[in-house]
Amino acid sequence: MTRDSNFKRRTSQETREAVLEAARRLFFTKGFDQTTLMDLGGETGLSARGVILHFETKADIIATLLIRDYSARRAPIVERPQGSTHAQRILDFYFWMAREDAATFIAFPALWSVSARWSIGVEAEMNAVLRRMREPVRQELTRGIAAGEFRGVDIQHADELIWQSYQHALRAVAVNGGMPALAVPQVFKTLEALSV
Structure with a gap:
C-alpha cells in the first residue's frame, strides 16, 4: 500500500485543507x-505529485493562504473626531x-519572489x-475629491497607487528588517502627492 492510498478516505477538499495547514506551519517554521x-x-x-494534484504550484499554495487571510479581514469602522481628513482615515x-x-x-519576502508564478485563476x-x-x-x-481634499484623479488609479506604495515599502521593510507599520509613512507620502 502506498502512502497516498492510506489517505483515500479524505475528500479532495479535506486534502486541500490538510496541505494548506501543513504549508502554513512549514512556511512559518522552515x-x-x-x-x-x-x-x-x-x-x-x-507524495509530492499528490500535492501538485491539488495545487498547480507551491506559489499557488502561499497565494491561497494569503487570499484566505485577506478575505477574513474586516476593516474596522474608525470614528474620527469632527474635522478629521479623508487622508487620516486612509492612513487609519x-x-x-x-x-x-x-x-x-514572516512569509512576505517569499510572496514577492513567487507572485509572478501564481496561476491565472489564483491571480x-x-x-x-x-x-x-x-x-x-x-x-x-x-469623499476626499468631493470635499476638495484630493486632486480630481481616477479613483481606481489612486487606490492602486496607494496600495503599490504600501507594498513597495513592505518589501523594503522585509529586506531591511522591521515591522509592517514602518511601511505606512510611504502611504502618507503618496497621499501628500494626491492632495490639493
Whole structure:
C-alpha cells in the first residue's frame, strides 16, 4: 500500500485543507524557499505529485493562504473626531492593514519572489479579494475629491497607487528588517502627492 492510498478516505477538499495547514506551519517554521513539495507531502501523507494534484504550484499554495487571510479581514469602522481628513482615515486603514499584516509578515519576502508564478485563476481571485478589502480607501478617496481634499484623479488609479506604495515599502521593510507599520509613512507620502 502506498502512502497516498492510506489517505483515500479524505475528500479532495479535506486534502486541500490538510496541505494548506501543513504549508502554513512549514512556511512559518522552515521558510517558503526551504519547504519542498516532499515536505508538504510528508506532513499530509501525500507524495509530492499528490500535492501538485491539488495545487498547480507551491506559489499557488502561499497565494491561497494569503487570499484566505485577506478575505477574513474586516476593516474596522474608525470614528474620527469632527474635522478629521479623508487622508487620516486612509492612513487609519493602512495602520490597521499593518497590524493585520504583522501576523503573516514572516512569509512576505517569499510572496514577492513567487507572485509572478501564481496561476491565472489564483491571480484573478487575489485581485478580487484585494479590491473588496480596499473598498474603504476608494470611498474615502471619493469623499476626499468631493470635499476638495484630493486632486480630481481616477479613483481606481489612486487606490492602486496607494496600495503599490504600501507594498513597495513592505518589501523594503522585509529586506531591511522591521515591522509592517514602518511601511505606512510611504502611504502618507503618496497621499501628500494626491492632495490639493
